[in-house]
Amino acid sequence: MLRDEQLRVFWMSRIDYEKNTGVRSHFHDDLYQFLYLIDGEGTIHINDETYELLPKHAYFISKRYKHRFYFTRPSSTIDLKFDMISNDLENLLKADCFPVPYFMGDSPKLKELFKLSVMNLKNSSPIIPYRIDVGFKDILLAMIQENSFTQDTSPRSMYSLKSEFHPDFPVIDYLLENLQSSITLEDIAKHFNFHPHYIIDLFRKKFDTTPMKLLQELRIEKSKEYLEFSNYTVTEIAELVGLSAPYFSRLFHSKEGISPTEYREQARTVVGKHILLEEDFSPSLKKQPEISKDIL
Structure with a gap:
């Protein structure tokens, strides 16, 4: 399968959470995680730091960082797990870490990647995972670049x-x-x-x-x-x-x-589904930690 040589997205999901639910503390030994909050609110704990979960914000979680999150009202997320194959790209990301949380606005680019993953789920194509790899890498690089001159430019200029x-x-x-x-x-x-x-x-x-x-x-x-x-x-x-x-x-x-209601029903058939973008993705990593109402 055609994949990017610097970064690969292995897993993606759109997950909706009910009020007072969340995910227990866990970590990923060899994967990065990127969590984007479409709507809702709550708290996320990454290592020893606690942050507010805010709509239209992204949360970057490094390998082996313990994390858990809890939602105080109904919330919707886009969740990605990925790895950086290139040491240069990985070092660049570490050297220019963007703040947590990171405001992304409506992020049409990220939502387009999710649409592509759904398209691949319904009608697999060798080109779509490659487009997702490249597209997500572009999002990360734009975030890194923007953060490098945030003080000199107006925020969110790249994502309006x-x-x-x-x-x-x-x-x-x-x-x-x-x-x-x-x-x-x-x-x-x-x-x-x-x-x-x-x-x-x-x-x-x-x-x-x-x-x-x-x-x-x-x-x-x-x-x-x-x-x-x-x-x-x-x-x-x-x-x-x-x-x-x-x-x-x-x-x-x-x-x-179709009607707007029918369109929404079709779109939501993939909510909560784990969309794998590589067939040999480790079975031990496929499972998303269980949603729990008792995580505090």
């Missing part, structure tokens, strides 16, 4: 949602920043002091579509993220993307072929 889309096209920034609002072509034209026809021509040349159709696509993509990675109701999600609930449901069905 709008920078993930066409940074050379500010109209996209405007659309992303106003997904929750009811905006029209005239609003866009007025904001940028252009004629509406000029805005339409720009979008046709760059994206082969109209501004309002692209706005619909952005709203649907954002709603899919909410359906996959949040506990908002369908009505709440509709409001978050600037649509009425009935129209949102019709639009979503027309684009995806």
Whole structure:
């Protein structure tokens, strides 16, 4: 199987925890762990240090570090176990450790890796694990680089949602920043002091579509993220993307072929599943420590 020569992700899972549950103290002898909290709160103990578990934050756990965590309200996580094959990469990570917790924001890149792992679970491909290795390595390196000049730059510049889309096209920034609002072509034209026809021509040349159709696509993509990675109701999600609930449901069905509720049910069939990315991954490491209500 094709794998990256510097870093390999062996295991990934999206795990939801109930209130007052967690994982007992344990350690991994030859694996690193990366825990990202989608939503929720609690505490995590790493060696002798205790940290708050905060939404949109990541927690890096080194090999042989004892750790346990406990959630004080319903919480959702993305959990990875990986190893660094390259000594140079491992030394770089040790030399430039990022703070715990580490704010990642919505982290579309990490969520995309989880989607890839689910895709590989359903339809295995030799290229997908390699893409996950490379993608996660890119996330770690970006975090290390950002931490090296945090004091000189504004935080989260590398992980803001709008920078993930066409940074050379500010109209996209405007659309992303106003997904929750009811905006029209005239609003866009007025904001940028252009004629509406000029805005339409720009979008046709760059994206082969109209501004309002692209706005619909952005709203649907954002709603899919909410359906996959949040506990908002369908009505709440509709409001978050600037649509009425009935129209949102019709639009979503027309684009995806299923209702928002059906999409969420499909996405959650993999919640709690251990997604292995290498067949000979040691059986002793496959098992996630049991969730417990009595870990304090």
